[in-house]
Amino acid sequence: MEQVDIFKALSNKTRLQILAWLKEPEKHFPVQECGEFNKTGVCVGHIQQKTGLTQSTVSEYLSMLQRANLLVATRMGQWTHYKRNEEAIKELAQHISKEL
Amino acid sequence: MEQVDIFKALSNKTRLQILAWLKEPEKHFPVQECGEFNKTGVCVGHIQQKTGLTQSTVSEYLSMLQRANLLVATRMGQWTHYKRNEEAIKELAQHISKEL
DNA sequence: TCGAAAAATCGACAAATTCCGATATCTTTG
DNA sequence: CAAAGATATCGGAATTTGTCGATTTTTCGA
DSSP: OOHHHHHHHTSSHHHHHHHHHTTSHHHHSOOOTTOOTTTTOEEHHHHHHHHTSOHHHHHHHHHHHHHTTSEEEEEETTEEEEEEOHHHHHHHHHHHHHTO | OOHHHHHHHTSSHHHHHHHHHTTSHHHHSOOOTTOOTTTTOEEHHHHHHHHTSOHHHHHHHHHHHHHTTSEEEEEETTEEEEEEOHHHHHHHHHHHHHTO
């Protein structure tokens, strides 16, 4: 995954919005029966509802963000949870301030 | 200019390359008759030659980077010089580490 | 003031991205 | 194992981006 692909992943309002929501899941998503979102994140269905886009679109967006290493996916039974990769986001900020 | 437009401006290899070259102009560009590049930057023609793309493409890329506030343009007679906006780049890094 | 150099803008078209609906895969449960 | 729910993948229409060549605008110098 190259630098430019990380920026491409961030070049879309919905995807930026998803990253923002996942910063405070408890504020933006209903309680899940399927696991604490602080640990493994929020399931695709909840994120999809919030965006108003179709399931397929949101699924693709999430995997794009994951490929850019900005999100981490965890399969929890029939659900896939996504959460932010805070480490990678910090590294991106550092990279921009030093290398860009 | 919105957040997402900054990332769009960065979503292209050539534009990232231009930003990188402008970090150390004396290393990447020939001496100019038209001004010190540490002060006002490098003229469009030199940047264009280095990219190998056409003049129109590079001119558009530069103004896109300027619209995103990542570059500053200075008209010097018949030349336009572009240099990095280090301030804005630092702010972007901060924004990513705090707000993204 | 005219012509040439530098840069910006315009019009076009191919390639990439956005987003959808349909279908396939995986997982749980009866 | 079959059905149902959650997610992933596929194929495509519409929009945006990448990039070009041609033209226009700006500025300098003869």
